[in-house]
Amino acid sequence: MTTKNINSHRTAKEREKMSYPTRLLLEKKLIRGKSLDFGCGLGKDVEELKAKGMDITGYDPHYFPDYPDKTFDTILCHYVLNVLQSQEQARVLYQISKLLKFGGKAYFSVRREITKAGFRTHFVHKVQTYQTNVILPFESIFKNDNLEIYEYQHYCYLNQNKPEVSPFFERLEPKEQVGELASCFAFRDKFPVSEGHTLVIPKRKVSDYFELSFREQSACWFLINLIKADLQDRFNPDGFNIGINIGEAGGQSIPHVHIHIIPRYTGDVKHPRGGVRGVIPGKKEY
Template identity: 50%
Template sequence: MSDLQNPNTHLTAKERSTPSLPVRMVHERGLILGKVLDFGCGFGKDLDFLHQKGFDVQGFDPHYFPQYPSDTFDTILCFYVLNVLFPEEQNQVLMQISSLLKPTGKAYFAVRRDIQKDGFRTHQVHGKPTYQCFVKLPYTSIFLNENTEFYEYKHINQATDNQAKCPFCKPASRLILLAETPLSYAVLDGYPVAKGHTLIVPKRHMADYFELTFEEQKDMVQLSVFVQKRIKADFQPDGFTTGMNIGKSAGQKFPHAALHLIPRYTGDCKNPSGGIRAILK
């Protein structure tokens, strides 16, 4: 969604005199480690609290602290951000956080549980329409009451409780994860045919892409657009080839759908004319 459709998210930031409940709780539990990012930090009260506690912490907020992070982090905090975003915007935040998180790092999300109805309302202080919605995440819940829920997230290929046998359902920890959503993830291919060769994989075990739900298909497309920008920045390719192997006749080795995003470089083959059409020549 464009910012024009949901332009007042920054008005939901609260000017607090004390640090938030989520930051106090994760601090008391000893969950904040290493280099820290407060994603969607608003006016920065939690930043002040963490600085005072001696943490190496950075804040990002598209309105109040707009300098986007250039580093990766051991701990990322994202408190009461997702509830004021449209679903596509939520996905964008989740992709950004997963890409900013170090491989063995953890992120913590807090969402409101007291929202009765999704939609716009007139903000009591600012008198302008602000959006709010109920959010449920498929991550580990570490706290829940009638007003709020806290989640802990780590990269899918770092999960220790994943007992799946499929290498796409349980990607190897050695693989470099580029970004992740609740429905799909992107990793650099373990056996690349080119620098930056990336796989976009749905989390649900399904062999045929065309049998995925529309939401899953759309999610994979959104994720591919996100990681393509990173691949362009990291590898400077001259073009891309994208495609899927669906069925044994098409060369599919494992019965799990995957989209290949392959950077192309001038001179990487003698005659690129025809592109994908050349496969059957």
């Protein structure tokens, strides 16, 4: 039985004209500024939009593999998530959240006629390809029997000055958001103990980590893995501390779950041995 989704690129269509989702967004004048077609397939939409004078770049890991090195005002992502398994979907959401300018908008188009998730033989290529239904926690701006389009903006941008959403938004500088998944987000700690100190926070406002569902906990840890890889690439730390403060006795000062990712560097303290045991200084050495 096929378990790895190695043929996702086989679902890309060789189009003779612009895709329906792009035409809709173009008619609504929602494609603005520097734009990116993420998962552009064979690139027909990019070609057509460039012909109209638009500033658009295409990226596809199989057909246009040069990963973007800048951020964008508008990002299109058509029919990509439907051919990816859950962890791959999460990675795409994370990548797009990082490629989008603060205040920019991304549009996720998903198919709506898929009734059963799983692998099936592609009718053209005769290989096993994966398809699944996708529902996103973002604003739906168009829907019919075959298609739904979601509009995405950074969670921090949408919730500026809304302490009722999270106490972090009382004093957060939203430009510091560094990643997002469907149910959690991340930003740099405003009072870092080391370079790159980052917080991962579930979107649901609860104070106790153990009140989160297993699904929410798993999403946080998946985001931590992605953030860690970025921190390693950017700052090249020599180690990490990962920690959660739970309750006043545990040192928690903000009543919304947050997980600290603290990069560590050789020589940043005289005696690092013991690490997180140092929350009770007299017990650090052993």
